[in-house]
Amino acid sequence: MxxxxxxxxxxxxxxxxxxxxxxxxxxxxxxxxxxxxxxxxxxxxxxxxxxxxxxxxxxxxxxxxxxxxxxxxxxxxxxxxxxxxxxxxxxxxxxxxxxxxxxxVTIAARQPGAHISRLNPITTIEITGAELCKAACCSLAESFETNASVDVSYTDAATGAKQIQLLGLSGTYVQMLTENMHTSRGLSSVYGLDFVPGPWMESIQVSKGAASVTNGYESLTGQINVQYKKPATSEALFVNGFASSSGRWESNVNTGFNLGEKWRTAILAHSSADAVKNDHNNDGFLDEPVTRRNTFMSRWDFRPNSHLFTQFGVKVLQEDRTGGQKVFNRNADPFAQDAYGIIVDSKNLESFFKTGYTFENDEDKSVAIVTNFTRHEQESLYGRKYYDATQNYFMGNLILSSYISDAEKHKYTTGISYIYDDLAESLTGDVSNMSIPDGSRTEHIAGAYFQYTYTIPEKLTFLAGLRGDNHNLYGSFFTPRVHVRYNPDEHFVIRLSGGKGYRTPNALAENNPLLATSRSIIISDNITLEEGWNYGVNLTNYIHIGHREMTLNLEYYRTSFINQLIMDLDRDTREVYFYNLDGKSYSNVFQAEASMEIFRGMDMVAAWRINDVKVTTNESLQRKALQSKYKGMLNFSYATPLPRWQIDFTTQFNGPGRIPTTAGNPTVETRRPEHFSAYQIHNAQLTRYYRNWSFYAGVENIGNYTQNEPIIDAASPFGNNFDSSLIWGPLMGRKFYFGFRFSIDRG
The missing domain is CATH 2.60.40.1120 (Carboxypeptidase-like, regulatory domain)
Structure with a gap:
């Protein structure tokens, strides 16, 4: 106080x-x-x-x-x-x-759907709603098909869980935010990418490297911030329908309206299902689980005057997920049937409250309070193992923004924050071969921060921040971060960044899909706080070619860990170990990207990324397993004038990588090579626009490429060699889809 x-x-x-x-x-x-x-x-x-x-x-x-x-x-x-x-x-x-x-009016050019923010000192990619409409963006997990920086892949071959990768590292090191509030943390991060409906999103901001200290200490590789449709900007009515050849359907509806001069509200609803049991490789296991998902959100905006605002809202979700063998019956006792089944039932509640005041006659000074609460419940079955968990998360943040002497040059943001995070876990059933300590814990973290910004307009922005946090389990620690943005001229931008990050590891909660294997899971009982540094440089050049502009972006980022939770699949073919880092672990990522409008209506984006990611597993520093050495992307998007028609085509180039050894398996059929080859994925979509309607149709994975035999010993899922964890490629083959959008703007 x-x-x-x-x-x-x-x-x-x-x-x-x-x-x-x-x-x-x-x-x-x-x-x-x-x-x-x-x-x-x-x-x-x-x-x-x-x-x-x-x-x-x-x-x-x-x-x-x-x-x-x-x-x-x-x-x-x-x-x-x-x-x-x-x-x-x-x-x-x-x-x-x-x-x-x-x-x-005739439109001569169109704004790029995704672009790097020119003014932000932190390297930030702005993904607009127009970019999200270039592909079948049914959820956050499917929002990065036309983005070269973010990868989304399956965590295993049985549960349908997906994970994000940024700067060569998994999504646990990316701070997931919803309108700058923490979300998809811990337990909810495993299946949380599917919890955000694509048509609800107004935009996405992807920042790379050390983030601002105002949002906490956790970001090691960057942030992904989702902006939902808001009461002030939502359509009067928006309806979306979608269906695919894989048996997936979904519908989305949202509306926004005013209640007098001071109140605004928006209501968003989502319902979807993967209703068909697909098994295209005939191994007896579903290629993707059968799911049913319903989501509802209500949000409010109160503005009594131009200086004071209040926003609050609530979002509820329920999802039922059934996977495993095609003949599994989720309504029968799993111990009374020979079929291997996976059941993951999730309930998620999110709420938030924001209020802020901007001082009269001086909009450079403001005070705000931001709070959000999440409760996530998961009841799950993996074969004959039961994993049930509940996580309650609360964060409050008081933010003060002002300046020293000169608002144009010397700004600062300071504040205090508090986090309460309670995780309760229960693992029962056939777990005799497991060595897993109870991961239940309660965290209390109080923090304070100060961030200073020095600006020379159109030339230099220097941002430096420091925060200190006191953790009831890990004591006190400090998080320094620095960002520099320099413009030698109006066509060239240089960004430098460096900073530290920490993270509380949740070995089983964040990796519970590993229970869908016969591997023994062995977790050390002294797991400590993860800690690492991130450094980066970004060069952006805006090159004028005739009357058009090409954006050329070059960047390099390095993440180096002091301590890390290691998931070791290399020590033994039949076991997976979790322990604190003992040796080196780092990620070096270089990316080059070019984008421009080639001719009227035709946009092109070409990118290439090299991943040099190594970690010490089985007492040896080696390349990170199940990750491509490089990633390329080529996207073409053409829109006719007005526009009436739009066609989008994307090719993703995925390099080769390492597979953990399976030499310990007894037969040739249960062994896999130690490397996988490069492969390509092609997607295309055609959209027709009308005044209030748009219709789109597309095909994903045109070449029908899938990983061969993704599950080891699928015929004997209760045997000693069953393993669904060695996933590096796509599981679903060619898929056709169709959808429509209908919108009425506010009159």
């Missing part, structure tokens, strides 16, 4: 002595005498490249140089406006009117 009072007093003192060197305000549309914020409007000084887009609340802020007086505001479908600015420090309110000649 004393710290809170001191921080508040400091904020108010600085408020009285600070200068005003910016121009800010609100861009909105007047509908039925109500102000509707316009997110994404372009605001820039006439005759310059100095500009910004309005945020989700329609607000903007630009540096004042004293050299320009004409501020231009524009947005597609609205008449542009030019305002003469006489002095900084005032809050301008700009009302845009819809363009009456919109139907006669």
């Amino acid at each position: 004393r710290l809170l009072i001191i921080l508040q007093l400091l904020l108010f003192i600085i408020t009285g002595i600070s200068a005003q060197n910016t121009v800010g305000g609100l861009v909105y549309e007047l509908k039925n005498d109500n102000r509707e914020p316009i997110a994404g409007a372009n605001v820039y000084w006439s005759g310059t490249t100095i500009g910004i887009s309005t945020n989700e609340e329609g607000r903007f802020q630009l540096p004042w140089t004293g050299q320009n007086s004409k501020l231009v505001v524009s947005f597609v479908g609205f008449e542009s406006d030019t305002i003469h600015i006489t002095r900084p420090g005032l809050a301008y309110e700009i009302n845009l009117s819809q363009d009456k000649l919109l139907n006669e």
Whole structure:
């Protein structure tokens, strides 16, 4: 409490002595005498490249140089406006009117669906809604098919669980956020990528390297932040339907509307099912589990005036997942049938509350409180092993933002945070060959942080942050992070980053799909906090070729672990070990990417990534198993004028990799080679647009490539050699799909 009072007093003192060197305000549309914020409007000084887009609340802020007086505001479908600015420090309110000649406008170029933020000192890829519509984006797990930085793969061949990889490391080292609030943490991270419906997402931000200290200490390789549709920007009505040749169907509905001048709300609903038992390789096991999933979200926005806002909401999910052998009956006693079955029933509840205040006549100073709560329940069966777990997670964050002397040059963000994380686990059944200590634990983490930003407009941004946290199980530790963004000229950006990260490992909770094997699981009883450093450099060059611009991006990132939870599949063919790192573990990732509009309507993205990831397993430093040495991507997207038609084609190039040894298995049929070969995946989609409708059809994995015999000894799942963990390639072959979208914008 004393710290809170001191921080508040400091904020108010600085408020009285600070200068005003910016121009800010609100861009909105007047509908039925109500102000509707316009997110994404372009605001820039006439005759310059100095500009910004309005945020989700329609607000903007630009540096004042004293050299320009004409501020231009524009947005597609609205008449542009030019305002003469006489002095900084005032809050301008700009009302845009819809363009009456919109139907006669011809679009000469389109905005890239994914691009690197030009202003953020942290390397951040902005994935827009338009990019998400280039593929069958049914969930967050399927949102990165046209992205070269993020990989999504199966964790095993039986449960359908998926994992993200960023900078060569698994998704446990990526901080998953929903509107800058923690989500998919611990237990819920295993199947959580399927819990976020694709049509609900407004955009995704993927940041690489050490992240900001304001969001915690956990990020080691980066952050993935999902932005849902919001009460202020949601359609009046949106309906989506989807069906595929694999037997999958889904529907999504959302609506947003105003309740008077101060209240807004949005309601989102999702229902989906994988209803067909597919077994294309005839090994007796389902290629993907049969699932049923229902999700509902209600969110609210209260804005009594232009300086105060409050947002809150709740999301509930229930999923039933049934996998294993095709003849398994989930309604029968698993010990009374010979069939091997997998049942994973999940219930998830998420809620959040945000409130913030921006000081009058000075929008550079604000105070906010952000809280969120998640409860995840999982009841699961793997063969004849029962794994039940519950996790309750709460985080509160008090954030103060202001500046020192000059808002244009010296800004800071400071605050305090608290985390409560309670995990309860139960493992019963046929577990006689397991050596697993009870992973139940309760965490209390109190932290404080300070982040300073120094800016020379259009040239340099220096961001340095430090946070300290006290953990009831692991004591106190500090997290330093630094980011630098430098512009030698308007066409070239250099970014440097470095920082530390920590993570609480949850050996069984985050790896419980390993129970779908006959391997003995042996977990050390002294697992400690994971700790590592991340360093990176990013070079972005904007090259003008005629009237078009090509973006060339080169980057290198290194992650080096001081301590890491090691999952060792190399020590013994019939066992998997979890223990603290004893030796070296690091990841070196180099990526080159080029994107541009080749000709009118035709966008191209080409990328190549090299993964040099090594870890000490079985007392030997060796290449990380089940990971490709390189990854390439080539994407073409063509849209006719207006647009009416759009076609997207993506090729993914996956390099060879190492497979843990299976030499200890008794027969040739139960052994696998020690390396897998390179392979390619091709996807295509065709979309037809109408005024309120769009229809799309596509095919995934055109070449019908799948990993051969992904399950070892599938014919004897209760035997000693059954193993579904050695997965490096796709499990589903060629798949056709069809869908539609219907939307009515707010009138």
